[in-house]
Amino acid sequence: MTNEIKRVFGYFTIADWEREQNWLTEMSEQGWRFVKTNGFFYTFERCVPERVAYRLDYSGLRRGDRGDYYAMFRDYGWEYLQDINGFSYFRKPADGVSKEELELFSDGESRIKMVKKFLVAKMPLIYLLFIAQLLLNWDNIRNVTEKLLHGESLQFGECVLLLVLAFLVVFLIFITVQSANAYRRVKKEYQKRA
Amino acid sequence: MTEKLRRVYVPMTETGFYILFCLREEMHGYSIGQRVKEMTDGAVTISAGTMYGTLSKMEKDGLIQFSREEEKRKLYQITVLGEEILSLEIARIKRLYRNIGGV
Structure with a gap:
Protein backbone atom coordinates (compact mmCIF):
# COMPACT_ATOMS: atom_id res chain seq x y z
CA MET A 1 0.00 0.00 0.00
CA THR A 2 1.42 3.36 -0.96
CA ASN A 3 1.11 6.01 1.63
CA GLU A 4 -1.07 9.01 0.97
CA ILE A 5 1.02 12.16 0.93
CA LYS A 6 0.02 15.79 0.98
CA ARG A 7 1.92 19.05 0.83
CA VAL A 8 0.58 22.06 2.66
CA PHE A 9 1.78 25.64 2.53
CA GLY A 10 2.54 26.93 5.99
CA TYR A 11 3.87 30.35 6.75
CA PHE A 12 5.63 30.84 10.05
CA THR A 13 8.08 33.63 10.79
CA ILE A 14 11.05 33.10 13.08
CA ALA A 15 9.08 34.35 16.09
CA ASP A 16 6.28 31.90 15.35
CA TRP A 17 7.87 28.66 16.46
CA GLU A 18 5.25 27.87 19.11
CA ARG A 19 2.38 28.20 16.65
CA GLU A 20 4.29 25.95 14.25
CA GLN A 21 4.83 23.30 16.94
CA ASN A 22 1.13 23.32 17.81
CA TRP A 23 0.13 23.08 14.18
CA LEU A 24 2.31 20.00 13.62
CA THR A 25 0.80 18.40 16.73
CA GLU A 26 -2.74 19.15 15.53
CA MET A 27 -1.96 17.64 12.13
CA SER A 28 -0.78 14.40 13.73
CA GLU A 29 -3.95 14.27 15.82
CA GLN A 30 -5.89 14.52 12.57
CA GLY A 31 -3.92 11.61 11.11
CA TRP A 32 -1.23 13.48 9.20
CA ARG A 33 2.33 12.74 10.27
CA PHE A 34 4.89 15.43 9.49
CA VAL A 35 7.62 14.22 7.12
CA LYS A 36 9.65 17.28 6.16
CA THR A 37 9.57 20.97 5.29
CA ASN A 38 11.56 23.34 3.13
CA GLY A 39 10.48 26.32 5.22
CA PHE A 40 7.35 27.05 3.20
CA PHE A 41 5.82 23.72 2.23
CA TYR A 42 5.19 20.96 4.75
CA THR A 43 4.95 17.34 3.65
CA PHE A 44 2.66 15.02 5.62
CA GLU A 45 1.82 11.34 5.26
CA ARG A 46 -1.39 9.62 6.27
CA CYS A 47 -1.15 7.88 9.66
CA VAL A 48 -3.33 6.65 12.47
CA PRO A 49 -4.22 9.75 14.53
CA GLU A 50 -1.59 10.01 17.26
CA ARG A 51 -0.67 12.31 20.11
CA VAL A 52 2.81 13.59 19.38
CA ALA A 53 4.70 16.61 20.69
CA TYR A 54 6.73 18.60 18.16
CA ARG A 55 9.49 20.90 19.35
CA LEU A 56 11.82 23.34 17.62
CA ASP A 57 15.21 24.21 19.05
CA TYR A 58 17.71 26.77 17.88
CA SER A 59 21.03 25.39 19.10
CA GLY A 60 23.36 27.76 17.25
CA LEU A 61 25.80 24.85 16.89
CA ARG A 62 27.82 24.17 13.76
CA ARG A 63 26.74 21.07 11.82
CA GLY A 64 29.94 19.20 12.64
CA ASP A 65 29.61 19.86 16.38
CA ARG A 66 26.24 18.30 16.92
CA GLY A 67 27.02 14.63 17.59
CA ASP A 68 26.58 14.88 21.35
CA TYR A 69 23.64 17.29 20.99
CA TYR A 70 21.60 14.82 18.94
CA ALA A 71 22.76 11.96 21.21
CA MET A 72 21.45 13.71 24.32
CA PHE A 73 18.09 14.55 22.75
CA ARG A 74 17.80 10.93 21.61
CA ASP A 75 18.51 9.73 25.16
CA TYR A 76 15.67 11.97 26.31
CA GLY A 77 13.35 10.25 23.83
CA TRP A 78 13.34 12.96 21.14
CA GLU A 79 13.40 11.79 17.54
CA TYR A 80 15.43 14.20 15.41
CA LEU A 81 13.68 15.04 12.15
CA GLN A 82 15.53 17.74 10.27
CA ASP A 83 17.09 21.17 10.29
CA ILE A 84 15.86 24.22 8.46
CA ASN A 85 16.98 27.84 8.86
CA GLY A 86 19.01 26.89 11.93
CA PHE A 87 16.06 25.30 13.73
CA SER A 88 16.17 21.61 14.61
CA TYR A 89 12.86 19.73 14.57
CA PHE A 90 12.20 17.04 17.18
CA ARG A 91 9.21 14.91 18.07
CA LYS A 92 8.20 12.59 20.89
CA PRO A 93 5.09 10.41 21.39
CA ALA A 94 2.98 12.15 24.03
CA ASP A 95 0.91 9.29 25.42
CA GLY A 96 1.72 8.46 29.03
CA VAL A 97 4.47 11.09 29.17
CA SER A 98 4.41 13.86 31.76
CA LYS A 99 4.04 17.46 30.63
CA GLU A 100 7.55 18.36 31.77
CA GLU A 101 9.05 15.60 29.66
CA LEU A 102 7.40 17.08 26.57
CA GLU A 103 9.30 20.34 26.96
CA LEU A 104 12.81 21.09 25.74
CA PHE A 105 13.37 23.62 28.51
CA SER A 106 12.60 23.07 32.17
CA ASP A 107 13.33 26.62 33.28
CA MET B 1 38.29 32.09 41.19
CA THR B 2 37.19 35.33 39.61
CA GLU B 3 34.65 37.61 41.22
CA LYS B 4 32.56 37.40 38.06
CA LEU B 5 32.17 33.62 38.23
CA ARG B 6 31.26 33.84 41.89
CA ARG B 7 28.57 36.38 41.10
CA VAL B 8 27.16 34.23 38.30
CA TYR B 9 27.16 30.92 40.19
CA VAL B 10 26.55 31.78 43.85
CA PRO B 11 23.65 31.48 44.53
CA MET B 12 22.98 28.86 41.91
CA THR B 13 19.76 27.68 40.30
CA GLU B 14 18.47 24.33 41.51
CA THR B 15 19.18 22.89 38.06
CA GLY B 16 22.76 24.17 38.14
CA PHE B 17 23.35 22.92 41.66
CA TYR B 18 22.20 19.38 40.99
CA ILE B 19 24.18 19.13 37.77
CA LEU B 20 27.39 20.28 39.43
CA PHE B 21 26.71 18.10 42.48
CA CYS B 22 26.21 15.00 40.30
CA LEU B 23 29.37 15.66 38.32
CA ARG B 24 31.60 14.87 41.29
CA GLU B 25 31.20 11.56 39.46
CA GLU B 26 31.82 11.22 35.71
CA MET B 27 28.43 11.30 33.96
CA HIS B 28 26.64 12.29 30.76
CA GLY B 29 23.63 14.58 30.41
CA TYR B 30 20.76 12.14 30.35
CA SER B 31 22.09 10.09 33.28
CA ILE B 32 22.41 13.29 35.34
CA GLY B 33 18.76 14.02 34.59
CA GLN B 34 17.74 10.54 35.73
CA ARG B 35 19.84 10.76 38.90
CA VAL B 36 18.32 14.13 39.82
CA LYS B 37 14.84 12.76 39.31
CA GLU B 38 15.61 9.89 41.73
CA MET B 39 17.24 12.18 44.29
CA THR B 40 14.25 14.54 44.35
CA ASP B 41 11.47 11.94 43.99
CA GLY B 42 10.59 13.41 40.61
CA ALA B 43 10.21 16.98 41.87
CA VAL B 44 13.09 18.37 39.78
CA THR B 45 13.05 17.71 36.05
CA ILE B 46 15.86 18.95 33.83
CA SER B 47 14.79 18.90 30.18
CA ALA B 48 17.09 18.10 27.25
CA GLY B 49 17.62 21.67 26.03
CA THR B 50 18.20 23.01 29.52
CA MET B 51 20.63 20.18 30.30
CA TYR B 52 22.58 20.71 27.09
CA GLY B 53 22.76 24.48 27.56
CA THR B 54 23.81 24.29 31.21
CA LEU B 55 26.54 21.71 30.55
CA SER B 56 27.92 23.79 27.66
CA LYS B 57 27.99 26.93 29.76
CA MET B 58 29.60 25.23 32.77
CA GLU B 59 32.22 23.71 30.51
CA LYS B 60 32.94 27.09 28.93
CA ASP B 61 33.28 28.66 32.39
CA GLY B 62 35.64 25.87 33.51
CA LEU B 63 33.44 24.42 36.27
CA ILE B 64 33.32 21.04 34.56
CA GLN B 65 35.43 19.37 31.93
CA PHE B 66 34.81 16.93 29.13
CA SER B 67 36.37 13.60 30.12
CA ARG B 68 35.53 11.15 27.34
CA GLU B 69 32.99 10.13 24.75
CA GLU B 70 30.78 7.07 24.85
CA GLU B 71 28.64 6.34 21.76
CA LYS B 72 28.60 10.05 20.89
CA ARG B 73 27.56 10.99 24.41
CA LYS B 74 29.90 13.40 26.14
CA LEU B 75 30.86 12.52 29.70
CA TYR B 76 31.81 15.33 32.04
CA GLN B 77 33.44 15.70 35.41
CA ILE B 78 33.76 18.55 37.89
CA THR B 79 37.00 20.59 37.91
CA VAL B 80 38.89 22.04 40.89
CA LEU B 81 37.27 25.40 40.19
CA GLY B 82 33.88 23.67 40.05
CA GLU B 83 34.53 22.04 43.44
CA GLU B 84 35.37 25.44 44.93
CA ILE B 85 32.14 26.96 43.68
CA LEU B 86 30.15 23.92 44.76
CA SER B 87 31.51 24.10 48.31
CA LEU B 88 30.72 27.83 48.50
CA GLU B 89 27.19 27.03 47.46
CA ILE B 90 26.87 24.14 49.91
CA ALA B 91 28.09 26.38 52.75
CA ARG B 92 25.50 28.99 51.76
CA ILE B 93 22.68 26.41 51.70
CA LYS B 94 23.77 24.97 55.10
CA ARG B 95 23.74 28.45 56.60
CA LEU B 96 20.30 29.02 55.16
CA TYR B 97 19.11 25.73 56.62
CA ARG B 98 20.59 26.55 60.07
CA ASN B 99 18.95 29.97 60.09
CA ILE B 100 15.49 28.60 59.41
CA GLY B 101 15.80 26.28 62.42
CA GLY B 102 17.24 23.13 60.89
CA VAL B 103 20.03 21.32 62.68
Whole structure:
Protein backbone atom coordinates (compact mmCIF):
# COMPACT_ATOMS: atom_id res chain seq x y z
CA MET A 1 0.00 0.00 0.00
CA THR A 2 1.42 3.36 -0.96
CA ASN A 3 1.11 6.01 1.63
CA GLU A 4 -1.07 9.01 0.97
CA ILE A 5 1.02 12.16 0.93
CA LYS A 6 0.02 15.79 0.98
CA ARG A 7 1.92 19.05 0.83
CA VAL A 8 0.58 22.06 2.66
CA PHE A 9 1.78 25.64 2.53
CA GLY A 10 2.54 26.93 5.99
CA TYR A 11 3.87 30.35 6.75
CA PHE A 12 5.63 30.84 10.05
CA THR A 13 8.08 33.63 10.79
CA ILE A 14 11.05 33.10 13.08
CA ALA A 15 9.08 34.35 16.09
CA ASP A 16 6.28 31.90 15.35
CA TRP A 17 7.87 28.66 16.46
CA GLU A 18 5.25 27.87 19.11
CA ARG A 19 2.38 28.20 16.65
CA GLU A 20 4.29 25.95 14.25
CA GLN A 21 4.83 23.30 16.94
CA ASN A 22 1.13 23.32 17.81
CA TRP A 23 0.13 23.08 14.18
CA LEU A 24 2.31 20.00 13.62
CA THR A 25 0.80 18.40 16.73
CA GLU A 26 -2.74 19.15 15.53
CA MET A 27 -1.96 17.64 12.13
CA SER A 28 -0.78 14.40 13.73
CA GLU A 29 -3.95 14.27 15.82
CA GLN A 30 -5.89 14.52 12.57
CA GLY A 31 -3.92 11.61 11.11
CA TRP A 32 -1.23 13.48 9.20
CA ARG A 33 2.33 12.74 10.27
CA PHE A 34 4.89 15.43 9.49
CA VAL A 35 7.62 14.22 7.12
CA LYS A 36 9.65 17.28 6.16
CA THR A 37 9.57 20.97 5.29
CA ASN A 38 11.56 23.34 3.13
CA GLY A 39 10.48 26.32 5.22
CA PHE A 40 7.35 27.05 3.20
CA PHE A 41 5.82 23.72 2.23
CA TYR A 42 5.19 20.96 4.75
CA THR A 43 4.95 17.34 3.65
CA PHE A 44 2.66 15.02 5.62
CA GLU A 45 1.82 11.34 5.26
CA ARG A 46 -1.39 9.62 6.27
CA CYS A 47 -1.15 7.88 9.66
CA VAL A 48 -3.33 6.65 12.47
CA PRO A 49 -4.22 9.75 14.53
CA GLU A 50 -1.59 10.01 17.26
CA ARG A 51 -0.67 12.31 20.11
CA VAL A 52 2.81 13.59 19.38
CA ALA A 53 4.70 16.61 20.69
CA TYR A 54 6.73 18.60 18.16
CA ARG A 55 9.49 20.90 19.35
CA LEU A 56 11.82 23.34 17.62
CA ASP A 57 15.21 24.21 19.05
CA TYR A 58 17.71 26.77 17.88
CA SER A 59 21.03 25.39 19.10
CA GLY A 60 23.36 27.76 17.25
CA LEU A 61 25.80 24.85 16.89
CA ARG A 62 27.82 24.17 13.76
CA ARG A 63 26.74 21.07 11.82
CA GLY A 64 29.94 19.20 12.64
CA ASP A 65 29.61 19.86 16.38
CA ARG A 66 26.24 18.30 16.92
CA GLY A 67 27.02 14.63 17.59
CA ASP A 68 26.58 14.88 21.35
CA TYR A 69 23.64 17.29 20.99
CA TYR A 70 21.60 14.82 18.94
CA ALA A 71 22.76 11.96 21.21
CA MET A 72 21.45 13.71 24.32
CA PHE A 73 18.09 14.55 22.75
CA ARG A 74 17.80 10.93 21.61
CA ASP A 75 18.51 9.73 25.16
CA TYR A 76 15.67 11.97 26.31
CA GLY A 77 13.35 10.25 23.83
CA TRP A 78 13.34 12.96 21.14
CA GLU A 79 13.40 11.79 17.54
CA TYR A 80 15.43 14.20 15.41
CA LEU A 81 13.68 15.04 12.15
CA GLN A 82 15.53 17.74 10.27
CA ASP A 83 17.09 21.17 10.29
CA ILE A 84 15.86 24.22 8.46
CA ASN A 85 16.98 27.84 8.86
CA GLY A 86 19.01 26.89 11.93
CA PHE A 87 16.06 25.30 13.73
CA SER A 88 16.17 21.61 14.61
CA TYR A 89 12.86 19.73 14.57
CA PHE A 90 12.20 17.04 17.18
CA ARG A 91 9.21 14.91 18.07
CA LYS A 92 8.20 12.59 20.89
CA PRO A 93 5.09 10.41 21.39
CA ALA A 94 2.98 12.15 24.03
CA ASP A 95 0.91 9.29 25.42
CA GLY A 96 1.72 8.46 29.03
CA VAL A 97 4.47 11.09 29.17
CA SER A 98 4.41 13.86 31.76
CA LYS A 99 4.04 17.46 30.63
CA GLU A 100 7.55 18.36 31.77
CA GLU A 101 9.05 15.60 29.66
CA LEU A 102 7.40 17.08 26.57
CA GLU A 103 9.30 20.34 26.96
CA LEU A 104 12.81 21.09 25.74
CA PHE A 105 13.37 23.62 28.51
CA SER A 106 12.60 23.07 32.17
CA ASP A 107 13.33 26.62 33.28
CA GLY A 108 12.58 30.02 31.85
CA GLU A 109 16.19 31.07 31.81
CA SER A 110 17.27 28.46 29.27
CA ARG A 111 14.16 29.07 27.19
CA ILE A 112 14.80 32.81 26.97
CA LYS A 113 18.41 32.10 26.08
CA MET A 114 17.24 30.06 23.08
CA VAL A 115 14.93 32.85 21.90
CA LYS A 116 17.65 35.45 22.32
CA LYS A 117 20.08 33.28 20.35
CA PHE A 118 17.95 33.11 17.22
CA LEU A 119 16.72 36.72 17.39
CA VAL A 120 20.30 37.96 17.62
CA ALA A 121 21.30 35.63 14.76
CA LYS A 122 18.41 36.38 12.43
CA MET A 123 17.11 39.91 12.93
CA PRO A 124 20.23 41.79 11.75
CA LEU A 125 20.13 39.75 8.54
CA ILE A 126 16.53 40.73 7.88
CA TYR A 127 17.31 44.44 8.37
CA LEU A 128 20.43 44.12 6.26
CA LEU A 129 18.45 42.60 3.38
CA PHE A 130 16.05 45.51 3.57
CA ILE A 131 18.84 48.08 3.52
CA ALA A 132 20.42 46.25 0.56
CA GLN A 133 17.08 46.51 -1.26
CA LEU A 134 17.01 50.26 -0.63
CA LEU A 135 20.56 50.76 -1.88
CA LEU A 136 20.06 48.61 -4.99
CA ASN A 137 17.00 50.60 -5.96
CA TRP A 138 18.34 53.94 -4.82
CA ASP A 139 18.20 55.70 -8.21
CA ASN A 140 14.71 54.45 -8.90
CA ILE A 141 13.51 55.45 -5.46
CA ARG A 142 14.85 58.97 -5.95
CA ASN A 143 13.17 59.21 -9.34
CA VAL A 144 9.85 58.05 -7.99
CA THR A 145 10.02 60.39 -5.01
CA GLU A 146 10.73 63.38 -7.26
CA LYS A 147 7.88 62.46 -9.57
CA LEU A 148 5.55 62.15 -6.62
CA LEU A 149 6.69 65.51 -5.24
CA HIS A 150 6.03 67.19 -8.58
CA GLY A 151 2.69 65.50 -9.00
CA GLU A 152 3.76 63.59 -12.11
CA SER A 153 2.08 60.28 -12.89
CA LEU A 154 4.04 57.07 -12.37
CA GLN A 155 4.87 54.32 -14.80
CA PHE A 156 3.70 50.79 -14.08
CA GLY A 157 7.17 49.57 -13.03
CA GLU A 158 7.53 52.46 -10.62
CA CYS A 159 4.19 51.65 -9.02
CA VAL A 160 5.33 48.06 -8.54
CA LEU A 161 8.57 49.23 -6.93
CA LEU A 162 6.62 51.44 -4.56
CA LEU A 163 4.28 48.61 -3.65
CA VAL A 164 7.15 46.18 -3.04
CA LEU A 165 8.92 48.67 -0.79
CA ALA A 166 5.70 49.41 1.11
CA PHE A 167 5.19 45.68 1.57
CA LEU A 168 8.77 45.25 2.84
CA VAL A 169 8.33 48.07 5.36
CA VAL A 170 5.07 46.59 6.63
CA PHE A 171 6.67 43.14 6.83
CA LEU A 172 9.67 44.54 8.71
CA ILE A 173 7.45 46.28 11.24
CA PHE A 174 5.33 43.15 11.56
CA ILE A 175 8.25 40.83 12.24
CA THR A 176 9.88 43.29 14.66
CA VAL A 177 6.69 43.66 16.69
CA GLN A 178 6.12 39.91 16.60
CA SER A 179 9.66 39.16 17.80
CA ALA A 180 9.40 41.73 20.57
CA ASN A 181 6.12 40.17 21.68
CA ALA A 182 7.55 36.65 21.64
CA TYR A 183 10.52 37.80 23.65
CA ARG A 184 8.32 39.58 26.18
CA ARG A 185 6.06 36.57 26.54
CA VAL A 186 8.93 34.17 27.18
CA LYS A 187 10.51 36.64 29.60
CA LYS A 188 7.26 36.94 31.53
CA GLU A 189 7.17 33.16 31.79
CA TYR A 190 10.76 33.22 33.02
CA GLN A 191 9.88 35.58 35.86
CA LYS A 192 6.94 33.37 36.76
CA ARG A 193 8.98 30.17 36.89
CA ALA A 194 12.35 31.33 38.17
CA MET B 1 38.29 32.09 41.19
CA THR B 2 37.19 35.33 39.61
CA GLU B 3 34.65 37.61 41.22
CA LYS B 4 32.56 37.40 38.06
CA LEU B 5 32.17 33.62 38.23
CA ARG B 6 31.26 33.84 41.89
CA ARG B 7 28.57 36.38 41.10
CA VAL B 8 27.16 34.23 38.30
CA TYR B 9 27.16 30.92 40.19
CA VAL B 10 26.55 31.78 43.85
CA PRO B 11 23.65 31.48 44.53
CA MET B 12 22.98 28.86 41.91
CA THR B 13 19.76 27.68 40.30
CA GLU B 14 18.47 24.33 41.51
CA THR B 15 19.18 22.89 38.06
CA GLY B 16 22.76 24.17 38.14
CA PHE B 17 23.35 22.92 41.66
CA TYR B 18 22.20 19.38 40.99
CA ILE B 19 24.18 19.13 37.77
CA LEU B 20 27.39 20.28 39.43
CA PHE B 21 26.71 18.10 42.48
CA CYS B 22 26.21 15.00 40.30
CA LEU B 23 29.37 15.66 38.32
CA ARG B 24 31.60 14.87 41.29
CA GLU B 25 31.20 11.56 39.46
CA GLU B 26 31.82 11.22 35.71
CA MET B 27 28.43 11.30 33.96
CA HIS B 28 26.64 12.29 30.76
CA GLY B 29 23.63 14.58 30.41
CA TYR B 30 20.76 12.14 30.35
CA SER B 31 22.09 10.09 33.28
CA ILE B 32 22.41 13.29 35.34
CA GLY B 33 18.76 14.02 34.59
CA GLN B 34 17.74 10.54 35.73
CA ARG B 35 19.84 10.76 38.90
CA VAL B 36 18.32 14.13 39.82
CA LYS B 37 14.84 12.76 39.31
CA GLU B 38 15.61 9.89 41.73
CA MET B 39 17.24 12.18 44.29
CA THR B 40 14.25 14.54 44.35
CA ASP B 41 11.47 11.94 43.99
CA GLY B 42 10.59 13.41 40.61
CA ALA B 43 10.21 16.98 41.87
CA VAL B 44 13.09 18.37 39.78
CA THR B 45 13.05 17.71 36.05
CA ILE B 46 15.86 18.95 33.83
CA SER B 47 14.79 18.90 30.18
CA ALA B 48 17.09 18.10 27.25
CA GLY B 49 17.62 21.67 26.03
CA THR B 50 18.20 23.01 29.52
CA MET B 51 20.63 20.18 30.30
CA TYR B 52 22.58 20.71 27.09
CA GLY B 53 22.76 24.48 27.56
CA THR B 54 23.81 24.29 31.21
CA LEU B 55 26.54 21.71 30.55
CA SER B 56 27.92 23.79 27.66
CA LYS B 57 27.99 26.93 29.76
CA MET B 58 29.60 25.23 32.77
CA GLU B 59 32.22 23.71 30.51
CA LYS B 60 32.94 27.09 28.93
CA ASP B 61 33.28 28.66 32.39
CA GLY B 62 35.64 25.87 33.51
CA LEU B 63 33.44 24.42 36.27
CA ILE B 64 33.32 21.04 34.56
CA GLN B 65 35.43 19.37 31.93
CA PHE B 66 34.81 16.93 29.13
CA SER B 67 36.37 13.60 30.12
CA ARG B 68 35.53 11.15 27.34
CA GLU B 69 32.99 10.13 24.75
CA GLU B 70 30.78 7.07 24.85
CA GLU B 71 28.64 6.34 21.76
CA LYS B 72 28.60 10.05 20.89
CA ARG B 73 27.56 10.99 24.41
CA LYS B 74 29.90 13.40 26.14
CA LEU B 75 30.86 12.52 29.70
CA TYR B 76 31.81 15.33 32.04
CA GLN B 77 33.44 15.70 35.41
CA ILE B 78 33.76 18.55 37.89
CA THR B 79 37.00 20.59 37.91
CA VAL B 80 38.89 22.04 40.89
CA LEU B 81 37.27 25.40 40.19
CA GLY B 82 33.88 23.67 40.05
CA GLU B 83 34.53 22.04 43.44
CA GLU B 84 35.37 25.44 44.93
CA ILE B 85 32.14 26.96 43.68
CA LEU B 86 30.15 23.92 44.76
CA SER B 87 31.51 24.10 48.31
CA LEU B 88 30.72 27.83 48.50
CA GLU B 89 27.19 27.03 47.46
CA ILE B 90 26.87 24.14 49.91
CA ALA B 91 28.09 26.38 52.75
CA ARG B 92 25.50 28.99 51.76
CA ILE B 93 22.68 26.41 51.70
CA LYS B 94 23.77 24.97 55.10
CA ARG B 95 23.74 28.45 56.60
CA LEU B 96 20.30 29.02 55.16
CA TYR B 97 19.11 25.73 56.62
CA ARG B 98 20.59 26.55 60.07
CA ASN B 99 18.95 29.97 60.09
CA ILE B 100 15.49 28.60 59.41
CA GLY B 101 15.80 26.28 62.42
CA GLY B 102 17.24 23.13 60.89
CA VAL B 103 20.03 21.32 62.68
